Amino acid sequence: MRPFHRAPTRKTLPMQGRGWRSRRPLTRFDDLFQDHPQPMWIYDLTSLRFLRVNAAACRHYGYTQAEFLRMTMHDIRPPAAEGQGTLRPAEPSAVRTHIRRDGLPISVRISSHALIYEGRRARLVFALDVTEQMTAEQELKRQSTHDALTGLPNRNLFQDRLEQAIAYAVRYGHQLWVVVLDLDNFKLINDTLGHASGDTLLQTVAARLRAALRESETVARLGGDEFILLLLDQPAGSLSHRTVQAVLEAVSAPMRVDAHELALTCSMGVATYPRDGDSGPALFKHADIALYRAKDGGRNQLQFYTSEMNARVTERTLIEGHLRNALVRQEFVLYFQPRIDCVSGRVVGLEALLRWRQPELGLVPPDRFIGVAEETGRIVEIGEWVLYEACRQVKAWQDAGLPRVPVAVNVSARQFRQSGFVQEVNGALLASGLEPAYLELELTESLMMQNVEGVVAAMCELKESGVRLSIDDFGTGYSSLSYLRRFPLDYLKIDRSFVRDMLHDAPGGAIVRSMITLGHSLGCRIIAEGVETPDQLGYLAREGCDEIQGFLCSRPVPVEMAQVLLTAGG
């Protein structure tokens, strides 16, 4: 083997530093070079030709010594990595991409030293293959910025991109749009079809959303069924109908998951830069508020943020704060509204309706706080109080010799799904001494349509203990007939929106008539809610409705008044 340098001098062979100062035979260096486990080579700085290559380099790159010596550095470096065709010596410890003989790119950490080799200006190169390490680092980086299930950017990366987009928009006076998107009823699908199907569905939606947007725009997954979009440069300076349509179609186009054909809908909240905020967090927050409003307004819709929405959120936060101590401070009271038999005109039942006397807010109607209590889960303890208090009050009236009529209590979905709800009901009956037949539980149609099997089982258990059951707001929850037959119901309450409209046109009247017929065929007594006029009462009585409830007879009243009504009309 040729020695490295026929007449080595300190000046011309820089690498002969420490080890070679003793001028030991150069063959020792040859051996070291040749047998070194790390790929090494020397190349000519002018022609870039390989002048020497060690065995490790041959093994690693897949060329023979002879082949290598016919090649230049250009042959192992991809053109893209060489910039404008110039091949600069690597900086100390630079990571470069090299191509092996089999075409595989590898990442190598290069260190190189200038030297004179056989009279030519050359470089001695050490190459350490760091492909695995780089792949692992890239994967780690990807994981910290991307969502594992869908491969979309995650919240962190979205925030980065949003900040960049805002900086750009500030500079060029552009607008941009942040859209938070939530799939409607995803939880229901996930619970019904299983998590694997839920995952497939999320992946499909993610891919479709990505395809619906331009390359420069971002769609990220925030978690669960929530996605966020960053839309740029819309034509005419407003969010284009085409973009919205494309997003909607991405979600709503039918998809097959396992054997099921699904059609989804989504709710979206939009915040616009600069109108709704000039920072990432502000746009995020306001798009979220708008989304909340879209869901609150019945889902399957898009809402733009407005400053009034903020007022609602402030009110909600206020309610939530006060609600925390309401039970302990004994701020709740029950009002009662009588139900009247259409034939006898007598009071045949009472509905317990919750009222909240909040020292700062005054008398807060349930519509303002039940929703918040549902969301925060506080409805469970509030509902329990209502149940105990209603049973206690009715039993007290019975003990005082007043007419014995049942009391109806509203049950929220969250309360009903709480494990131990049946025991809670039995506990309230036991504690008050009220016979089960005098307690009615009002369940909403939407509650009953979720997890039908579980609901039917719990209802049967309640029925066995003697409690009566009714379906509230009937007609508003799209329940199918086949389901209705399975619920052990005693009463069906026609929602007041139907009663309001029934005398306005023929279809309105026909709907109520068919509800009465349907309810009777299921073996239920029919109660019409929201009866306000004698004409409405007349129509309902003629159509065979059993009981009415509404302002015509009485508004919901406090305990003392309810006692008077009961005494007079029972």
Ligand SMILES: Nc1nc2c(ncn2[C@@H]2O[C@@H]3COP(=O)(O)O[C@H]4[C@@H](O)[C@H](n5cnc6c(=O)[nH]c(N)nc65)O[C@@H]4COP(=O)(O)O[C@H]3[C@H]2O)c(=O)[nH]1
């Ligand atoms: N326009 C009109 N309205 C009439 C008429 N007659 C009765 N109403 C109102 O209709 C609502 C009937 O109760 P709901 O449908 O169960 O609707 C209830 C129920 O869903 C919920 N709620 C009330 N108390 C409770 C409770 O203790 N627990 C739960 N979970 N929800 C409750 O809040 C809702 C609203 O309760 P309220 O404000 O007391 O409103 C009551 C009542 O005041 C009428 O002729 N015309």
